[in-house]
């Protein structure tokens with residue numbers, strides 16, 4: 668749910684590749700119905716459609732557990748694939764892949780179950796390929812944090828599939844390389860700052876860019892952070908409002924005036 672303009676929501680959905688539906692808030696009836704008192708608000712709705720809880724997402728942890736205690740988990744996969752489902756629940760995609768291949772080659776699966784097994788095999792393989800691509804693309808684009816995240820996912824969840832063992836070796840290799848780990852750390856903070864910029868939190872993003880430059884001298888991430896800070900500096904100076912005390916004190920546009 669969002670109360671932003673449709674165009675802005677669409678841009679956000681596109682950029683963050685959000686796959687779940689988003690509704691635009693209208694007259695306030697909905698907020699009243701679920702009891703929204705501020706933003707962000709989370710609402711927990713049970714499988715029967717009953718509103719179980721409303722509140723700040725940070726307070727949701729225990730509530731979700733409590734609500735789950737009262738509900739029964741329905742298996743998503745056919746009974747013949749129950750062991751595979753357990754592995755998938757634990758994000759052990761490599762082990763699930765092995766178990767599925769074995770079941771399929773055993774030839775004892777009913778036709779519908781074999782089709783489900785094949786679909787899962789395809790899904791796991793596609794997911795693994797996508798992670799391999801993310802590593803290669805990340806390194807090419809000097810997005811070392813993105814590459815690091817993908818290789819860790821492969822290393823922890825996809826062994827013994829082809830390529831996953833190489834990912835384990837690569838994780839170890841990067842861990843031994845302080846320059847690489849500096850790039851990963853700088854990249855993680857760059858991603859954090861970019862998110863803040865998206866939310867219009869320019870001051871906070873600016874502080875992170877400056878911290879990256881200071882902490883990780885001579886990294887590609889620091890060069891990128893310096894460029895980003897410069898961009899904000901120039902943009903913010905252009906937008907300074909001389910009648911605003913905060914702008915004057917900062918020597919550049921404050922959060923309010925550096926927007927838009």
Ligand SMILES: [Zn+2]
Nearest residue numbers: 911914921924
């Ligand atoms: Zn201002």
